[in-house]
Amino acid sequence: MKKQMNAYEITCDGGIETLRSNQREIPSLTxxxxxxxxxxxxxxxxxxxxxxxxxxxxxxxxxxPNSDGSGEVIAVGENVSEFKTGDRVVGxxxxxxxxxxxxxxAMTSARGGAAEGLLCEYAVSPECGLVLxxxxxSFMEASTLPCAGVTAWHALVEKGCVKAGDTVLIIGTGxxxxxALQFAILHGAKVILVSSSxxxxxxxxxxxxxxxxxxxxxxxxxxxxxxLTAGGxxxxxxxxxxxxxPQSIEATRxxxxxxxxxxxxxxQMDPINIMRKSIHVQGIYVGHRSMFKxxxxxxxxxxxxxxxxxxxxxxxxxxxxxxxxxxxxxxxIVIDM
Ligand SMILES: NC(=O)c1ccc[n+]([C@@H]2O[C@H](COP(=O)([O-])OP(=O)(O)OC[C@H]3O[C@@H](n4cnc5c(N)ncnc54)[C@H](OP(=O)(O)O)[C@@H]3O)[C@@H](O)[C@H]2O)c1
Numbered sequence: 001m002k003k004q005m006n007a008y009e010i011t012c013d014g015g016i017e018t019l020r021s022n023q024r025e026i027p028s029l030t031x032x033x034x035x036x037x038x039x040x041x042x043x044x045x046x047x048x049x050x051x052x053x054x055x056x057x058x059x060x061x062x063x064x065p066n067s068d069g070s071g072e073v074i075a076v077g078e079n080v081s082e083f084k085t086g087d088r089v090v091g092x093x094x095x096x097x098x099x100x101x102x103x104x105x106a107m108t109s110a111r112g113g114a115a116e117g118l119l120c121e122y123a124v125s126p127e128c129g130l131v132l133x134x135x136x137x138s139f140m141e142a143s144t145l146p147c148a149g150v151t152a153w154h155a156l157v158e159k160g161c162v163k164a165g166d167t168v169l170i171i172g173t174g175x176x177x178x179x180a181l182q183f184a185i186l187h188g189a190k191v192i193l194v195s196s197s198x199x200x201x202x203x204x205x206x207x208x209x210x211x212x213x214x215x216x217x218x219x220x221x222x223x224x225x226x227x228l229t230a231g232g233x234x235x236x237x238x239x240x241x242x243x244x245x246p247q248s249i250e251a252t253r254x255x256x257x258x259x260x261x262x263x264x265x266x267x268q269m270d271p272i273n274i275m276r277k278s279i280h281v282q283g284i285y286v287g288h289r290s291m292f293k294x295x296x297x298x299x300x301x302x303x304x305x306x307x308x309x310x311x312x313x314x315x316x317x318x319x320x321x322x323x324x325x326x327x328x329x330x331x332x333i334v335i336d337m
Pocket of ligand 1: 043044045046147148151171172173174175176177194195196197200215239240243244260261262263264265284285286287324327328329331
């Protein structure tokens, strides 16, 4: 087998333009690890931010970017029992967070951040850093699951116990938001989605969204949400951050839930209505491997397909980040290795 592989590397804080594909040693297999030939990656807003601002994220150079990759097992260590050569696998966002509460150790195993990412030809992983790909999904579809999929599942299903008849407010039409839309619908909930674009709202309605509000045209969108729901939604999947949180609080019913996920916007917020409305606010940081397996069972049982907007070849990876930066996408952007 060859000794060297191609791997993109973040080597400085120069942004997308300075991202380079370099030659690296293929990592060595150990008795407890699995060697995977990477077949696809998907990118997340977090990966874009890591490339644009690695210094404030304390990234060690050179660092392979991207948390999300899928591929084929080509060798297993002698102590590995869960996987075999030929298995189709996808990496978990955290290389080592099997279950339970998040720990400092799990946080330092975040791929494409504190730990090496997967925008490379080969990777070794401990067993607890991988799950099997549902049979009906392609490698590209599977690569969309680890960050955006698991985050949405963690919020709405694991923590939120979303159920038929619940109302869910979703902000934007990126990766996390469209998985949240699909999982909410899967559980019989009604989704209101706010977006910058009428065209994206039309596409979200085709996927089953109940209502859509263009936040560029309707600045007071929280009032529209309250009118639609007679006082506010049960759940908000808060991908917007400080700039959208004040309106999300207004759009939540008394005793409702806000799942705090994103940091797309800047702003100031006054927490007083969280107290007055007895709103439950919970921070979500992706999720553990056990949740990933549960999510995959639901995806397999319902033959659900992730929404892929566009794919790029390995050599065109920079174009994928530029597209994400433009925020014109609807769903996931993937890299076909
Ligand atoms: N906590 C976690 O574990 C976790 C996990 C994954 C992601 N995140 C965070 O969640 C956010 C979304 O991530 P992603 O990967 O899904 O991003 P993404 O695919 O890039 O989607 C971003 C979408 O958000 C919408 N948006 C952009 N600016 C907005 C604004 N000012 N107000 C409202 N919506 C806006 C846009 O959709 P429209 O054009 O339709 O408005 C945009 O396409 C990011 O902040 C990311 O860091 C956190």
